[in-house]
């Protein structure tokens with residue numbers, strides 16, 4: 427499959443309808459994804475990125491249907507991660523001398539992955555490549571989301587090839603932002619930001635401020651995953667600006683695990699107290715052992731505060747909360763309040779363990795949390811309800 431984006435640029439990537447996990451098992455994918463590669467046919471012919479290695483042969487066969495590979499003058503590797511560079515070895519076997527334009531860090535990464543000394547051409551911000559009617563301008567975007575990442579801007583047609591930035595793990599045969607379900611699109615876009623880009627938010631903001639200050643026209647943003655932004659393309663840039671500045675909605679997310687439902691009952695009583703104190707507050711509860719971790723992290727990203735609950739087990743917390751707090755720490759959430767809760771039978775360490783983990787992960791603790799012995803009785807549940815009310819009043 428390939429299709430023309432305009433009279434010079436074609437999409438030559440691969441839609442991966444079956445994908446369920448990305449980055450190993452680090453990122454859950456519910457609606458498939460795509461590896462977007464682009465072919466520009468101006469006076470010079472340019473290939474921007476490739477696809478993931480399992481689709482390399484299909485990618486080359488597809489390319490050969492529309493072009494003789496020898497006609498490719500330049501390859502641009504906006505980002506060396508395997509989902510975009512995976513077909514390079516197959517391609518370079520066919521056209522071994524073709525120059526590959528990428529950042530200096532891109533050369534290091536590509537050599538690290540493939541151990542090949544291809545004809546690399548390092549580029550920096552502001553470097554230009556004249557391809558005929560259009561020029562390509564390179565913009566380094568380090569840590570959006572790897573050190574090597576660059577954007578390529580095509581002046582004339584005003585297209586920004588942004589690689590991972592502004593992408594979504596979202597497979598659709600429609601391939602344009604104005605043709606797909608907007609709720610689905612934005613759900614996947616915010617999940618992608620929360621789980622991949624959030625740790626680099628200060629750099630995202632700086633890069634976008636810099637891009638907007640250039641005041642160059644952008645008629646289309648072509649990311650490396652998901653749909654192309656052609657209708658009001660700056661909408662996603664403005665969303666990234668919003669998301670990169672300690673984003674929060676009027677939401678509290680309660681994440682717990684439970685052995686015999688005591689901690690679950692605490693969670694529900696705390697939720698009732700929160701809602702009583704602020705009936706505009708959106709309160710969401712998730713059992714960490716039963717719910718997709720990336721989906722919960724997306725809800726945490728949208729929240730102004732979180733509550734974590736675990737019973738005490740073996741002087742610590744349940745494993746689902748350990749995994750969750752590790753992942754949350756890695757995503758460097760900012761400006762979010764928190765507290766912990768949990769049941770216990772005798773030693774009762776879980777609330778202190780969770781409180782420490784929340785603190786280490788950068789959350790702002792508003793209390794020492796709340797414990798309930800054994801199966802919480804009605805008095806304990808009233809205390810939880812009141813705790814929820816107090817927590818809401820501290821937000």
Ligand code: FEO
Pocket residue numbers: 505507508509510571572590650651
């Ligand atoms: Fe960072 Fe889509 O790879």
